[in-house]
Amino acid sequence: MSYEVLGITVLWIFLFGYLIVASIDFGAGFFSYYSTITGKRHVINNIIERYLSPVWEVTNVFLVFFFVGMVGFFPDTAYYYGTALLVPGSIAVILLAIRGSYYAFNTYGTNKNNRFYMLLYGASGLLIPASLSTVMTISEGGYIEVSDSGQVSFLFSKLLQSTYSWTVVLLALVSVLYISAMFLSYYANRANDRGAFEVVRKYALAWSAPTILSSLLVFFAIRGHNAEHYQRMTEHAWMFVVSFACFLIAVYHVWTRKRLGLSFIFVMLQFGFAFFGYGAAHLPYILYPYLTIHDNFTSEPMAIALISVFILGLLLLVPSLYLLMRLFLFDTKYVQGKRGK
Amino acid sequence: MLLSSYDPVMYSRMLTGLTLAFHIIFATIGVGIPLMIALAEWIGIKRNDEHYLLMARRWARGFVITVAVGVVTGTAIGLQLSLLWPSFMKVAGQSIALPLFMETFAFFFEAIFLGIYLYTWDRFKSRMTHFWLLVPIVIGSSASAFFITVVNAFMNAPAGITVEDGKITAISPFGAMLSPAMPTKVSHVLVTAYLTCAFVLAAISAWSLLKGRNHVYYKKALKLTMVSAFIFLISSALIGDLSGKYLAKYQPEKLAAMEWHFETTSEAPLVLGGILTEDNEVKYGLKIPFALSILAHGVPNAEVTGLNDIPEDEHPPLYIHYLFDLKMGFVAMMVLIASAFMLLLWRKRELAFSNKWILRGIILAAPLAMLTIEHGWIFSEVGRQPWILRGIMRTSEGATVSDHVDTMLWVFALLYIVLAISSVTVLTRMFRSNSAEQEIEAKGIKGGDEQ
Numbered sequence: 001m002s003y004e005v006l007g008i009t010v011l012w013i014f015l016f017g018y019l020i021v022a023s024i025d026f027g028a029g030f031f032s033y034y035s036t037i038t039g040k041r042h043v044i045n046n047i048i049e050r051y052l053s054p055v056w057e058v059t060n061v062f063l064v065f066f067f068v069g070m071v072g073f074f075p076d077t078a079y080y081y082g083t084a085l086l087v088p089g090s091i092a093v094i095l096l097a098i099r100g101s102y103y104a105f106n107t108y109g110t111n112k113n114n115r116f117y118m119l120l121y122g123a124s125g126l127l128i129p130a131s132l133s134t135v136m137t138i139s140e141g142g143y144i145e146v147s148d149s150g151q152v153s154f155l156f157s158k159l160l161q162s163t164y165s166w167t168v169v170l171l172a173l174v175s176v177l178y179i180s181a182m183f184l185s186y187y188a189n190r191a192n193d194r195g196a197f198e199v200v201r202k203y204a205l206a207w208s209a210p211t212i213l214s215s216l217l218v219f220f221a222i223r224g225h226n227a228e229h230y231q232r233m234t235e236h237a238w239m240f241v242v243s244f245a246c247f248l249i250a251v252y253h254v255w256t257r258k259r260l261g262l263s264f265i266f267v268m269l270q271f272g273f274a275f276f277g278y279g280a281a282h283l284p285y286i287l288y289p290y291l292t293i294h295d296n297f298t299s300e301p302m303a304i305a306l307i308s309v310f311i312l313g314l315l316l317l318v319p320s321l322y323l324l325m326r327l328f329l330f331d332t333k334y335v336q337g338k339r340g341k
Numbered sequence: 342m343l344l345s346s347y348d349p350v351m352y353s354r355m356l357t358g359l360t361l362a363f364h365i366i367f368a369t370i371g372v373g374i375p376l377m378i379a380l381a382e383w384i385g386i387k388r389n390d391e392h393y394l395l396m397a398r399r400w401a402r403g404f405v406i407t408v409a410v411g412v413v414t415g416t417a418i419g420l421q422l423s424l425l426w427p428s429f430m431k432v433a434g435q436s437i438a439l440p441l442f443m444e445t446f447a448f449f450f451e452a453i454f455l456g457i458y459l460y461t462w463d464r465f466k467s468r469m470t471h472f473w474l475l476v477p478i479v480i481g482s483s484a485s486a487f488f489i490t491v492v493n494a495f496m497n498a499p500a501g502i503t504v505e506d507g508k509i510t511a512i513s514p515f516g517a518m519l520s521p522a523m524p525t526k527v528s529h530v531l532v533t534a535y536l537t538c539a540f541v542l543a544a545i546s547a548w549s550l551l552k553g554r555n556h557v558y559y560k561k562a563l564k565l566t567m568v569s570a571f572i573f574l575i576s577s578a579l580i581g582d583l584s585g586k587y588l589a590k591y592q593p594e595k596l597a598a599m600e601w602h603f604e605t606t607s608e609a610p611l612v613l614g615g616i617l618t619e620d621n622e623v624k625y626g627l628k629i630p631f632a633l634s635i636l637a638h639g640v641p642n643a644e645v646t647g648l649n650d651i652p653e654d655e656h657p658p659l660y661i662h663y664l665f666d667l668k669m670g671f672v673a674m675m676v677l678i679a680s681a682f683m684l685l686l687w688r689k690r691e692l693a694f695s696n697k698w699i700l701r702g703i704i705l706a707a708p709l710a711m712l713t714i715e716h717g718w719i720f721s722e723v724g725r726q727p728w729i730l731r732g733i734m735r736t737s738e739g740a741t742v743s744d745h746v747d748t749m750l751w752v753f754a755l756l757y758i759v760l761a762i763s764s765v766t767v768l769t770r771m772f773r774s775n776s777a778e779q780e781i782e783a784k785g786i787k788g789g790d791e792q
Contacts, residue, residue, distance in 0.1 A: 054456035061449045068445050075434030082427030086743040089424050094756055097413035104409030109767040305439050305514035313446040320453045
């Protein structure tokens with residue numbers, strides 16, 4: 001495997017990690033707010049809070065890791081994406097800032113359940129995936145113009161008018177709610193909290209069909225937008241078929257209320273296959289058609305240094321993450337709220 | 342003239358400056374507070390004193406709020422680097438991606454263990470188990486300050502790269518981390534962060550004591566924080582002196598601009614205060630003979646490079662002299678306050694906790710320390726102008742050419758104002774509604790042994 005492919009694979013894995021943990025987080029924020037206005041907050045809030053409190057900071061790091069690594073391995077991306085993304089990137093940063101800080105203000109401050117804070121928290125959780133997904137859209141090409149002198153300009157109105165970009169936004173929103181509800185079903189079940197489980201199970205089932213429908217929509221929208229990419233995606237068709245099978249297994253288990261841990265593993269596999277299938281078909285382009293992973297890849301000594309540091313870092317991170325999960329995800333007493341803080 | 346037309350370079354500089362100025366308040370707290378929490382918890386366990394354990398708990402509770410703002414503004418500056426300085430990041434990606442990458446690892450490490458630490462206070466049989474969770478937090482927070490300062494040191498004094506015709510041709514990833522500016526910068530940043538946090542926490546205790554709340558808890562907290570502050574103050578003064586010597590050797594233009602030193606001379610005097618006339622003459626300044634030579638090279642007759650020997654288009658702005666003098670003024674006041682407290686603690690112990698003037702002084706020291714950090718950074722960053730990478734890339738070449746940087750500046754300014762107001766409100770409410778005395782009573786903590 002060449003350094004380029006290794007680099008982009010590492011980054012793609014981290015982006016996938018972000019997709020899963022951030023979806024749980026964003027969706028939970030939305031459900032938390034939604035349950036407040038529908039008067040069901042007292043039923044589900046405990047489990048949401050018990051899960052989110054120890055992990056909310058970690059979520060952000062996956063994202064930072066991705067974009068720092070991206071600039072490290074592929075310095076040219078900073079130039080193209082940096083110039084193009086000023087407005088959508090800044091909007092995403094502002095939403096992340098509002099969300100992260102108001103979560104902490106609400107959870108650790110004295111005045112819990114401040115409705116306004118919760119609105120900020122819940123609403124930003126839906127807007128962030130929408131603004132971050134524009135990066136995916138832009139990577140397909142057609143929304144950036146590069147002049148002969150290398151000047152990059154971003155065609156904002158074209159992005160807003162494009163069907164493709166809106167299908168991606170739709171998919172991002174719907175999958176966030178689906179992933180989150182599927183995870184919360186598992187977590188509520190572990191907590192033996194029947195009331196909460198029944199509520200989040202309904203959310204999970206309600207969002208499953210829209211998820212698959214919007215995935216299909218994106219599939220067809222890519223065909224219209226970037227035929228070359230669509231062609232390569234059909235070459236990896238088996239991955240999307242496996243993804244769909246995983247979806248069926250996951251939903252089946254939630255439907256029958258049995259083996260919810262397994263069900264969530266299949267949710268991750270469902271998105272894993274789709275995400276890596278999409279990513280593999282996207283190669284070698286990082287930004288179609290201007291930037292491939294081979295253009296201006298970082299120098300060899302830097303690539304070796306980054307990969308070595310990455311491996312050393314994993315040796316620290318994996319046990320730490322495992323410890324975090326042991327203490328808060330797989331510790332039955334904690335999950336059931338039988339441990340004091 | 343300044344803002345009459347849209348100039349992305351100008352606006353990019355303003356927005357980056359604004360984000361950093363706001364972020365370093367929370368970043369400094371993020372680096373220093375974990376160390377103070379660790380000190381308090383360690384003493385609490387070793388002396389079996391519940392007061393210190395409560396101190397660690399209360400500090401940690403407030404710390405979470407500041408961490409949240411620190412994390413989100415840190416994410417903001419991380420992304421803004423690429424959004425506002427795309428050409429610079431392209432070069433930086435080739436040369437200093439390694440420390441940037443390591444910084445996120447350190448941050449990751451800290452985030453994981455902070456989550457664990459906060460939710461496991463009463464979970465382990467041995468109190469020491471919970472204490473050990475702080476070690477990765479302290480290491481992680483200091484290491485992220487370390488690595489990000491390494492990046493900044495590289496911008497001040499690039500090393501480990503070969504430059505031909507303004508293009509970087511060969512890179513040694515680890516060599517780039519060992520720039521000559523690195524040792525002094527990193528140690529100065531770390532120690533002053535610890536110092537500032539010690540003063541901030543001291544100010545909180547001093548405030549309560551001044552309000553007449555005489556519980557021994559506050560006295561213990563004040564003693565712990567002020568003794569730490571005094572030690573950090575001495576170390577930061579020593580490192581500050583080394584920074585001067587570093588500047589003389591590697592960035593003479595910065596030293597010359599900050600001291601208004603125009604002619605290259607030996608036995609150079611140091612100018613304190615004063616104003617600069619249109620034709621670069623220093624008026625009303627207090628000249629201390631030989632001091633600049635001593636500051637720069639350690640001997641009174643050493644030669645110090647003057648600004649006239651440096652091409653005019655590479656001069657840093659001369660107003661950094663005022664910033665530097667202001668900063669040193671703040672430092673002098675902090676030294677005075679900390680020494681007075683130490684003297685009282687040594688000679689007239691009770692006065693150290695009750696004298697209104699010393700308590701007021703300590704309350705003043707906290708914002709002074711924070712202002713010193715801000716001034717130090719602004720001075721250091723502006724003093725590097727016109728370079729973004731000294732000797733390689735000018736700031737104007739690194740900035741974005743995008744539209745809308747001006748709009749983003751206003752939007753972010755609004756965001757920071759809102760975040761500042763909310764975090765201060767939440768923090769004050771948090772501690773007002775649940776004072777240490779109330780908590781001591783509620784928890785049934787016995788003791789109150791004399792200091």
